[in-house]
Amino acid sequence: MTVATDARRGEATAPTTGPVVCQCRNISVEFDSTEGPRRILEGITADLREGEFVTIMGRSGTGKTTLLRVLDGLIDPAPGSEVRFWGRPLDGPPKEAVFVFQNYAASLLPWRTIEKNVALGLEGRVQSKDEIRRRVADALKMVGLAERAKDYPWRLSGGMQQRVQLARGLAMDASVLLMDEPFGALDAMTKSILQDELQRVHQERKPTVAFVSHDIDEAVYLSDRILILGGSPATIVREVRVDLPRPRDQLATKELPEFHRLRRLVYDEIVRGHS
Amino acid sequence: MAALVGVWEVVVRSAAVDFEFLPAPSGIAEALGALVSSGDIFAPAVHTLRSALVGWVIAGLVGIALGVWLGLSNTAWRYSMASVEVIRAIPPITLVPVSLLAFGFSLRMELVVIVYAGAWTVLVNTIDGVRNLRPELIDVGRMLRMSQLARIRKLILPSAMPSIIVGLRLAMSLSLVLAVVAEMIGNPSGLGNALVRAQQALQPERMFAYFVTIGVLGVVLNTGLRYGSERAFPALAAGRGGVA
Amino acid sequence: MEAVQAPVPHDTAGAGNVRPPGIRRRTRNGQARRTSAFPPLRGLLPLAGLLVIWQLVGSENSPYLPSPSTWIDGIGALWSRGRLWPAAVQTLSTFAIALGVSTVLGALLGLVVGASAKADRALGPTLEFARAMPPAAVVPIATLLIGYDTTMKVAVVTFAAMWSVLLNTRTGVRSLDPVLLDMARSLRLGPIERSRKCVLPALLPSIFLGVRVAAPVALVITLLVEIVTRVDGVGALMATAQRSYLAGQVFGLILVAGLFSFLINGLVSVLQGFAFRNRPVG
Numbered sequence: 020m021t022v023a024t025d026a027r028r029g030e031a032t033a034p035t036t037g038p039v040v041c042q043c044r045n046i047s048v049e050f051d052s053t054e055g056p057r058r059i060l061e062g063i064t065a066d067l068r069e070g071e072f073v074t075i076m077g078r079s080g081t082g083k084t085t086l087l088r089v090l091d092g093l094i095d096p097a098p099g100s101e102v103r104f105w106g107r108p109l110d111g112p113p114k115e116a117v118f119v120f121q122n123y124a125a126s127l128l129p130w131r132t133i134e135k136n137v138a139l140g141l142e143g144r145v146q147s148k149d150e151i152r153r154r155v156a157d158a159l160k161m162v163g164l165a166e167r168a169k170d171y172p173w174r175l176s177g178g179m180q181q182r183v184q185l186a187r188g189l190a191m192d193a194s195v196l197l198m199d200e201p202f203g204a205l206d207a208m209t210k211s212i213l214q215d216e217l218q219r220v221h222q223e224r225k226p227t228v229a230f231v232s233h234d235i236d237e238a239v240y241l242s243d244r245i246l247i248l249g250g251s252p253a254t255i256v257r258e259v260r261v262d263l264p265r266p267r268d269q270l271a272t273k274e275l276p277e278f279h280r281l282r283r284l285v286y287d288e289i290v291r292g293h294s
Numbered sequence: 295m296a297a298l299v300g301v302w303e304v305v306v307r308s309a310a311v312d313f314e315f316l317p318a319p320s321g322i323a324e325a326l327g328a329l330v331s332s333g334d335i336f337a338p339a340v341h342t343l344r345s346a347l348v349g350w351v352i353a354g355l356v357g358i359a360l361g362v363w364l365g366l367s368n369t370a371w372r373y374s375m376a377s378v379e380v381i382r383a384i385p386p387i388t389l390v391p392v393s394l395l396a397f398g399f400s401l402r403m404e405l406v407v408i409v410y411a412g413a414w415t416v417l418v419n420t421i422d423g424v425r426n427l428r429p430e431l432i433d434v435g436r437m438l439r440m441s442q443l444a445r446i447r448k449l450i451l452p453s454a455m456p457s458i459i460v461g462l463r464l465a466m467s468l469s470l471v472l473a474v475v476a477e478m479i480g481n482p483s484g485l486g487n488a489l490v491r492a493q494q495a496l497q498p499e500r501m502f503a504y505f506v507t508i509g510v511l512g513v514v515l516n517t518g519l520r521y522g523s524e525r526a527f528p529a530l531a532a533g534r535g536g537v538a
Numbered sequence: 539m540e541a542v543q544a545p546v547p548h549d550t551a552g553a554g555n556v557r558p559p560g561i562r563r564r565t566r567n568g569q570a571r572r573t574s575a576f577p578p579l580r581g582l583l584p585l586a587g588l589l590v591i592w593q594l595v596g597s598e599n600s601p602y603l604p605s606p607s608t609w610i611d612g613i614g615a616l617w618s619r620g621r622l623w624p625a626a627v628q629t630l631s632t633f634a635i636a637l638g639v640s641t642v643l644g645a646l647l648g649l650v651v652g653a654s655a656k657a658d659r660a661l662g663p664t665l666e667f668a669r670a671m672p673p674a675a676v677v678p679i680a681t682l683l684i685g686y687d688t689t690m691k692v693a694v695v696t697f698a699a700m701w702s703v704l705l706n707t708r709t710g711v712r713s714l715d716p717v718l719l720d721m722a723r724s725l726r727l728g729p730i731e732r733s734r735k736c737v738l739p740a741l742l743p744s745i746f747l748g749v750r751v752a753a754p755v756a757l758v759i760t761l762l763v764e765i766v767t768r769v770d771g772v773g774a775l776m777a778t779a780q781r782s783y784l785a786g787q788v789f790g791l792i793l794v795a796g797l798f799s800f801l802i803n804g805l806v807s808v809l810q811g812f813a814f815r816n817r818p819v820g
Contacts, residue, residue: 093436111439118437125430130452130527139448140438171528376581377588383803384796385758388773390765391780391788396602471672478674479766479777486674493678501682505675512670 040195040227041067041090044101047252048085048094058252059085060096065246065255067195070225074238077248078289083231084121084199086248090229091118091197104195114144116195117188121203123181127172133183134159134168140191158190162216178209182216189220196228203233210234211269214241222266235289239281240267247288257288325499326506339507341484342477346469346515349405353412353465358458360413361420365454366446371421382418386411386472394480404476404484411472412465419464423457424450459523466519470512485511608786609793616775616787622794629760629771630798632688636695637749637756644700644752645745648707658708665704673698673759677766688770691763699756703748710744743814750806757802761795772798 046063049056059082067073075083088094090102092112102109104116112118117140120126127136137155145151159165162182164175172180181201188196202210214237221228232238238245242261249256261281263272272278329335364371364378389407397403427450435445477486485508492501589606596605616622651658651665676694684690718740722732764773772794779787 091437093433112437114439118433120430120433122430125428126434128431128449128452130455139434142448143438143440143444372578372581374581374584375577376579377583377585378581379577380582380585380796383799384792385754385761385799387758387762387765388776388792388795391776392785392792395780395783395785395788467670467672471674474672475674475762475766478677489675489678493682496682498682501678505671505679508675509667509671512672513667516670 037068037070039066040069040071040105041229042101042103042106043090044103046086046089046100046102047097048082048089048100049097058097060089060248061250061252061254063248063253063255067227067229069194069227071244072221072228072230072242073244073246074230074232074242075246075248076232076235076238076285076289077253079233081248081251081253083248087118087197087199087229087231091116093118113195115193116197117191117193119181119184119188119196119198119201121200123177123184123201123204124172127180127183129172132169132171133164133175136172136183137186137190140187144191154190154192155186158186161189161220162186176209178205178213181205181213185217185220188226189224194226196226196230198228198230200231200233202237210237215269217241218267235282235285236273239263239278239285240269240272245285247285249289259284259288321499322502322506325497326503329500329503329507335503335507338483338485338488338504339511342470342473342486342508343511343515345401345404345408345476345484346466346473349408349473350412350462350466350469352405353409353469354416354462356409357413357416357461357465358420361417361458361461362424362451362454364417365421365424366450371425375421378414378418378421382414386414386468387475390472390475390480393476399480399482401481401483404473404481407476408469408472411468415465415468416458416461419457419461420454423454423461426457427453455527459527462523463516463519466515467512470508470515474508602785604786604789606789609790611790612779612784612787613790613794616791621775625770625772625775626794626798628688629764629773632691632695632771633756633760633798633802636692636699636760637753639692639696640700640752640756641703641745641749643696644703644748645707645741647700648704648745648748649711649741651704652708652711665701668697669701674762674766677763681767686767686769690767691760691769691771694763695756695759698759699752702752702755703745706744706748706751707741710741713744714740746810746813750810753802753806754799757795757799 043063043065046060047058048060049058051057063086065073075086077083085094089096089100092102092109096102104113128139131139134155137158138151141151141154145154156165156168159168162185164179164182164186167175167179172183175183184201202213205213217228218241220226230238230241239261245259245261246255247257247259248254259281263275263277263281326335364374386407389410393403393406397406431449431453435449440448473484474486474489477484478490481487485504489501489504489508492498492504592603593605593607596603596608613622616625647665651661673694676697680690680694680697684693714737718736719732722736727735760771761773761776763769764771765777766773768774768777772791776788776791776795779791
């Protein structure tokens, strides 16, 4: 039922279904530091297919967030790198993509209500006020925050604030979600609830998701594929296919022997650094 | 508070502590009452209030306008901020003799000092607010591909509001202080002047009465400003950010 | 590797809790240090230009715009007559004494009010009211009660400057981790040892922050008192020069005041860097 492709250091092998949404070729990133220029990422090559849920994992500091930001055009990679969305090279943040930040509190505008925060992404693109209102209402209903529409962010819990970010992306009808450890700062219960929300959204709307996480359980639970980064500068050291049946359940799926096998595989790779 | 006042009353009445010119609170209250009923208190109070407010408004407008410009325009900032920092180091109080020299005993002298000091405060705080957009919000702006204009209107200016308000509040207390000082040595009207005259006439009760009035004025202005800013920007009331 | 701008309200009136401005930078051993960020020097051009124009346009005798050269002359005159130095000493010593008293008084009161909720409630409104008093208004009262001397000056300046120390100490006491005191008790430290080794060092950053904000206030109020009462010091010289219509001298003395301000701020920064070299401040 499952195939863990053992592509060692270098390329991630292309999955077998659907058109390619995002192509990364030879992505390298260099930062200036007090000790001189430092290579963070080296030669990352991967494809994201439409509707896929891909999690990027690795130890702290391996540049997972950096890679995600490169995908969204927030960081310029070193020359020789190439990122394409639907064949088009990147020219700033792609219109079809939405970035969900780890620090949810800081990425919401405190002076706007929840519904106006969600509307932020639409204001430049959609002209009709009614259209904006409709899409915002739909998005809020989808994440279960319809009654809090007129509240200000500070009145919401962490989990709710994170959902607002999600709603922002949904309202924009984003076909690509780039999520940077979105549930990392939440407690375990809230995390499980939001994971399932995300899963539900993914089932219904089928966006392509690139998800950064530290949590192995979360990665195996949510993904179709896991890319593991390692080394310094970091490369893709392993790609793991996750073919667990969907829809997945917090209790049932996590009891499957296959789940445990995959968990161990990923754990070994990251923690023990088997290469 | 009541306890302190009570102790004060007892101490003075019992002559346990004998400062020749320290009046008892009851005496002060009496004097204050007399001033109110005779209407003597209103003219100077209104004068001080008006000077402080007018000066503050002008200072605010100038400070915000310049501050937004210097905050948004990197070139302008680079070519002027150092000068701002240097001039800022000069305490506004020292401008009082200059203003006195240039404008003599007049209302203009008072206003010049107030506007000068207030404008710098508002300016510096506005620049600070405009230039310090949270990095996460910078990212959001880029991620949503916002135009420069949209970024300014929707992200930078609203985010700068708390700092601007802080600047305005500081400028308000500064305005009141400088109004009183200016009146004490330069402009023969207002509460500052009344205070000094009572002191020179060796009338401690009246002097303290004016003193209390100034304090009340300060509290009223500050509270009024705080209330007004929280009504206008409800998000501020959420305890967002550290406000001085 | 990262430079993060710390957004901060600039408190030119020097009242209340304010974080010192600056850019946080990571030194080689990874310690975060606050350095004073001075904007690019080319920003001095407008100032320099202004001075040049002023020199050319201003006349010797104008009360509004005495040319910068007269400023130097004015200072020179005071210096050669031996009046500038004593005045500077008077101003700075008043400042120093008052700052010291403010620190001690402010810290003690802050400690009391921070530690005891009852005391806080009882004294709170009075302190709020006193804090909001414009120091200038206190001057006539002080002169009436104390007279025209240095004691009066110190009293007024202390009254104005101690609030910052008081409030910051109060905040510091309130945010003292109760675990600290529990730990000290479980180690069987006596009350004096506890205060000396645990409480005081823990409060030091807050107190220092208060002092840091209080210092410019103290300087300004010292000058203010001197200008208004003309007891002694640089402020008195300023008032005298103003009455004698020596505009250049007034401006020159303003420069002297600015110099004091600059020096004091620098001294406080250095002190902070030294005293807190091993830990972050406020």
